[in-house]
Amino acid sequence: MKNKKKKTELQLPQILNLDDDFSLIKRFIEGDESTFNLLVVRHKEKVRNIIYLTLNNHELVDDIAQEVFLTVYKNLGRFRFESQFTTWLYRITINKCKDHLRKIKIRSIFTSIKDEEEDFGYSTSPDEKDVAEIVRKAIDQLPEKLKIPLLLKDIEGLSYQEIAESIQCEIGTVKSRIFRAREGLRNILKPYEKELM
Amino acid sequence: MKIYTKKYELLSAYVDDELSDTEIRKLEDELRFSKDLQEKLDDLKRVKKLTSKSVKSVPENHYFDTRVSAAIRNDGPWLFRIRKYIPVVGIVALSIALMVVLKVNPGIINSLLERQKSNISEFYTQNLKPLLYAADLTNEDIFNFAFYHQLPLDNQKSQYLLLGTGQNGSQFCEIKSNYKFNNTNNLDKFVKGLNLNAIQKQQVDSILSNYAIDLQSQVLVNEKNTVAINSNIWNYNKALIADLVSFAARANKEEMRNVLPAGFDSYYNNGSVARLVNEVRSENGNKYIFITPDTIFSDSFNFDKEKFSQDMKKLNEEMKKMNKSGENFSFNFHMDSNFVNKTKIPSYNGQFKIYVDSNSCLIHLPQVFVPQIQIPNLDSMSANIGKAADLFRSFSFNFPEMSKGKNFNYKYFYSDSGKGYNFNFRVFGLDSTFNFKNHKMDSMFGKNFRRFNFNSPDSLKGFYKSFFGDSTAFNQREIEKELQQVQRQLELFQKQMDKLQKQFPKNEKHLKSSKSVEI
Structure with a gap:
């Protein structure tokens, strides 16, 4: 019976939850930089989509998404665990998009x-x-x-x-x-x- | 209007399922009685549907995380970022350090180079043996060295060391592989051409054998493929030619003109061969050019001929005891392919201009490298100089015979040495007193004669004159005449030397062209 229970536990799919992001961030802060890649893999598509929706330009998606994750990498050590990681991540993403749109606006003055x-x-x-x-x-x-x-x-x-x-x-x-x-x-x-x- | 807007906002939030249960109940109650609100809700639902379907997700990028990792590596923390500049920073730091070191100790590079040079030199100069030992040189080889400027480097005679003089007077040497020298039996032709008898033939052999011994220390080789050429070898070549030409002139002057080419006139027109040979042999020739498989350099090297001879003798004796015959080591010079590739175009190795290919290595030497020993023509002068020297040697005072009773005695002893002069004029045969050898007279000339009331031998002469009248045979006029003659001869000698200095390169050029002349 015990064995059966163990088997069932092992067969359960790994469900991602908020704690997962937090635990990864904690490990990152403790020095395990490899966890950052897991965060990237987990949230990259959402970030890329937000950028795409906001800018409606798929050519810029990866460049700006890269900037977003670089900003996250540099500031993750100061993450305060007061809000969800995704909220913080999306805020950074939206801000990056706004920055880009601002730059385009400035450029458009000269076009x-x-x-x-x-x-x-x-x-x-x-x-x-x-x-x-x-x-x-x-x-x-x-x-x-x-x-x-x-x-x-x-x-x-x-x-x-x-x-x-x-x-x-x-x-x-x-x-x-x-x-x-x-x-x-x-x-x-x-x-x-x-x-x- | 504001109220409607608030209602519509609630409807929009209702569509998005963002209202609380209370708000939902309240709004649904209102919706039941307001057609306007129902229409607005339908509108909002339709727009939301359109919006939701209008945008497709951006295509997935499987390499995005790799790209982010790379970007992080390039734009990571400052320590991470600085890593890519480490090589540049390292080079700059090294340059600065080098500049500081050179400023503090400017000679360090030279000393390092010298040390390196000395290491190379030490490696390649080990166990150097005379070429004669390696290549078994015969008298024919030595003869060919004289007139064809070449020496075989190996017993198979496939590699040759060629010596020559360029048009500008500078010397060059060349090691040639796969070289065939077709002019054979030249010594035999020389002997027959001059109709030499057996004794004269022996004399020629003796000259060649003597030079073979000298050449031992002029060309050295070792098993590391090193050929060391003494810078004096070009002068040995001149001396050997001069010796052979001089001998030929003595043996058969008429036939010699048929045997030797015109270019060798400068050698036999002067008879000062012995003087030239002595000068060449007295030259301290410890400057060698080392031709090795991978470099060419010059350095001082002292080859101990005596020690080598003793070692060889000892070795041969031991071999005899063991009933084994002595084996010459075989020498086969070859250049390293890398060195050959590096020097396919003429290159300057410090002082030498080097041309190398797979079969030859040609080295042009700077003019100053070979000690310049000219061929002087001192014949006409030597007799006069000899005569003048004889006069000096026989220089003496002659005193007349003095009558008994007349005597005076001068004594003088130096306080700082045991030397002294004692002139006792009571004793007859004063000639013997003054008929000293030159050096004794010289010592007398430098002394202070004031104590004896005369300053020099001249005043001594006056002193004697007062005693003996003009009878003294102090032939001053004759000495002055001889000295003037010596002076003139020395000036003439100087002029001849200058003239020879100018003519010599031309003669050498002649000599080079003589290669084609059959002996």
């Missing part, structure tokens, strides 16, 4: 008006047929502060609490921003109502 027009030309394109593409481009037209909470909720499935911690604001603000994002999206997509039906 020609023609280029800018070309960038936003899709919004009036009557031949746009692909629903997903239409919606994606509509989301891109939303301001960053509305777009990010919407995507974190609808795509990544984060809770309002997690989103609030990630973007460092109140839950009420998150709630409001997500609603406004949906409203904005509905208005943008009005001309394509037939295609979207």
